[in-house]
Structures are given as C-alpha cells and as structure tokens.
Amino acid sequence: MAHSHDSTEPLLGNGRPNTARLLISCADRRGIVAAVSRFLFEHGANILDADQHSTDPSGGTFFMRMEFHLEGLDLGRRELEHAFATTVAEQFAMEWRIAYASRPKRVALLVSREEHCLLDLLWRWRSGDLDAEIGLVVSNHRDAERDVESFGVPFVHVPVRRESKAQAEGEILGHLNGPHGPFELIVLARYMQILSGDFLAAASAPLINIHHSFLPAFAGADPYRRASERGVKIIGATAHYVTEELDAGPIIEQDVAHVSHRDSVADLVRIGRDIERTVLARAVARHLADRVLVHENKTVVF
Numbered sequence: 001m002a003h004s005h006d007s008t009e010p011l012l013g014n015g016r017p018n019t020a021r022l023l024i025s026c027a028d029r030r031g032i033v034a035a036v037s038r039f040l041f042e043h044g045a046n047i048l049d050a051d052q053h054s055t056d057p058s059g060g061t062f063f064m065r066m067e068f069h070l071e072g073l074d075l076g077r078r079e080l081e082h083a084f085a086t087t088v089a090e091q092f093a094m095e096w097r098i099a100y101a102s103r104p105k106r107v108a109l110l111v112s113r114e115e116h117c118l119l120d121l122l123w124r125w126r127s128g129d130l131d132a133e134i135g136l137v138v139s140n141h142r143d144a145e146r147d148v149e150s151f152g153v154p155f156v157h158v159p160v161r162r163e164s165k166a167q168a169e170g171e172i173l174g175h176l177n178g179p180h181g182p183f184e185l186i187v188l189a190r191y192m193q194i195l196s197g198d199f200l201a202a203a204s205a206p207l208i209n210i211h212h213s214f215l216p217a218f219a220g221a222d223p224y225r226r227a228s229e230r231g232v233k234i235i236g237a238t239a240h241y242v243t244e245e246l247d248a249g250p251i252i253e254q255d256v257a258h259v260s261h262r263d264s265v266a267d268l269v270r271i272g273r274d275i276e277r278t279v280l281a282r283a284v285a286r287h288l289a290d291r292v293l294v295h296e297n298k299t300v301v302f
C-alpha cells in the first residue's frame with residue numbers, strides 16, 4: 001500500500017496491526033514529548049504505546065518510543081516522515097526512524113555446531129511466537145541441514161577455513177545479499193567464527209549474537225571451561241549487537257543461573273543452553289518489535 005492515509009482499518013489485509021513505531025534520541029530538553037505528541041495528534045495518529053527515558057534531565061540524552069495507529073492518518077508514509085523531519089526532528093536535532101509493522105522483518109540465521117539456539121528460534125517462528133520471516137540459515141557445518149530443511153527454510157553450507165576466511169565471508173555475504181535476501185536482521189545463533197570488520201560493513205542488516213557467558217566476564221572462546229576453572233557460582237548468557245571487537249557490542253539482554261562446585265564443565269554447558277536460547281529469543285523479539293535503541297555502545301530497551 002503506497003499511502004497509509006487510506007489505511008482506515010485497525011488490521012491490514014494480512015491480519016497485521018496497522019501501526020508504526022517512532023524511535024527518537026536527542027539531547028534532553030523540555031517540550032519533546034509535547035511536540036511529538038502534538039505532531040501525531042495533528043496528523044490524525046492515535047498513540048497506542050509511549051515510553052521515554054532521560055539519562056539526565058539537566059542535560060542528558062532523551063530516548064523515546066511511540067507506537068501509533070496509522071488509521072485516520074492524513075498523510076502517506078513519505079509525507080509523514082518528511083513532515084516530522086522538517087517540523088519536529090530538526091527543531092530538537094533528533095536522531096529518529098519510523099518502522100512500520102505492516103509486514104514481519106526478514107531474518108537470516110547463522111549457526112555452527114550447537115543447534116539449541118537455532119532450533120529454539122525456528123520453533124518459536126513456526127509456532128507464530130516470533131514475529132519474523134526466517135528466510136535463510138547459513139552454517140559452516142552441515143549438522144543442522146536436515147533440521148533446518150524440515151522447517152522449510154533454505155540451508156546453505158559455507159565451510160570456513162582459517163586460511164580462506166575472507167573468501168568464505170564473501171560467499172556468506174553473497175547469500176545474505178542475494179536471492180534469499182535482503183534481510184533486516186542477521187542472528188548469530190552460536191555461530192563460532194569471528195567476523196571481520198569488512199564483513200560487518202558489507203552486511204545489509206544489524207547482527208545479534210548470543211554469547212555463552214554473563215559479559216563482560218569470559219568474553220571470547222570457551223567461556224564455560226574458563227568459568228569452571230575460576231570457580232564461579234553464577235553462569236549466564238548475553239545477547240548483544242555484533243561489532244568488530246569480539247563480544248563487546250551493545251548488550252540487549254542477559255540472564256543468569258546459579259551453579260556450584262558440584263557442577264562439571266558439561267553441567268555448565270547443559271545449564272547454559274537454556275539460558276542462551278531464552279536470552280537470544282528475548283533479544284531478537286525486542287529487536288523485531290523495534291524496542292531497542294542503541295546509544296554509545298549501550299542500549300535502551302523499551
């Protein structure tokens with residue numbers, strides 16, 4: 001549908017909510033909520049959900065998420081965005097974007113050998129609990145091939161060897177930006193290859209990784225063995241956006257579980273699997289709902 005001003009139905013023909021999400025960050029000052037609310041009101045939008053946060057009311061950074069109904073809007077999408085840019089965003093020097101809920105976001109998954117996070121996301125997607133369109137799984141191993149294809153999702157095997165990583169990354173990018181794509185989110189569901197800065201720059205979408213430790217503790221490879229050697233009493237998992245620096249990207253979601261001296265490394269791995277898949281699913285769901293704002297390597301999760 002080219003223009004939302006003729007979206008007079010609460011639900012679209014595909015049964016999806018006829019809503020949009022406006023995300024804003026800017027220097028905090030008085031009048032921002034009033035200006036945004038007034039703008040939406042004057043253009044016929046009905047605000048369904050509003051949340052905001054200021055890091056410091058005396059001059060910090062202001063974050064806002066407004067979800068609003070497009071029914072009754074007097075402008076099409078392009079006109080609405082232009083009007084907001086010129087009448088509100090410029091006034092407050094906002095960084096902002098509007099995301100539309102008219103269709104699910106297309107998602108690609110990358111995995112190595114551990115399948116629990118991958119299968120969890122596929123199960124949630126198949127049951128309708130994950131608002132996404134999973135369009136491709138890429139792996140450097142073939143272990144998951146049959147399971148993935150049983151979900152009707154294309155599977156591509158791209159082996160990665162240390163001496164030819166750049167070539168493998170180019171092949172993966174070819175699939176992500178090729179006929180299966182484009183994608184709006186790439187999820188590393190226990191993908192165990194460090195991605196180059198060139199790859200991240202060329203990737204067409206943000207990437208979310210699940211790291212199997214409570215970052216910043218035990219970043220890098222083999223965290224459960226290192227945690228066991230340290231004698232930890234808590235293990236955890238961290239979902240974060242992927243940056244060139246390993247396991248250092250903005251954290252989206254974390255959780256933990258208690259362990260003891262009675263737990264072997266294998267026990268930590270087993271206990272950790274449930275944490276990892278739950279944390280990753282929460283992080284992906286919040287990203288898909290446009291509930292995550294990134295600022296200075298941290299996130300605001302509405």
Ligand SMILES: Nc1nc2c(c(=O)[nH]1)N[C@@H](CN(C=O)c1ccc(C(=O)N[C@@H](CCC(=O)O)C(=O)O)cc1)CN2
Nearest residue numbers: 191192193194195209210211220221243244245246247
């Ligand atoms: N640029 C980034 N790439 C990746 C990130 C990241 O944050 N930034 N997260 C990792 C996932 N990960 C931990 O969560 C991780 C994966 C792999 C390794 C590692 O040392 N891999 C070795 C090869 C290991 C093997 O071949 O089995 C390597 O790539 O040299 C550490 C941490 C995903 N990528």
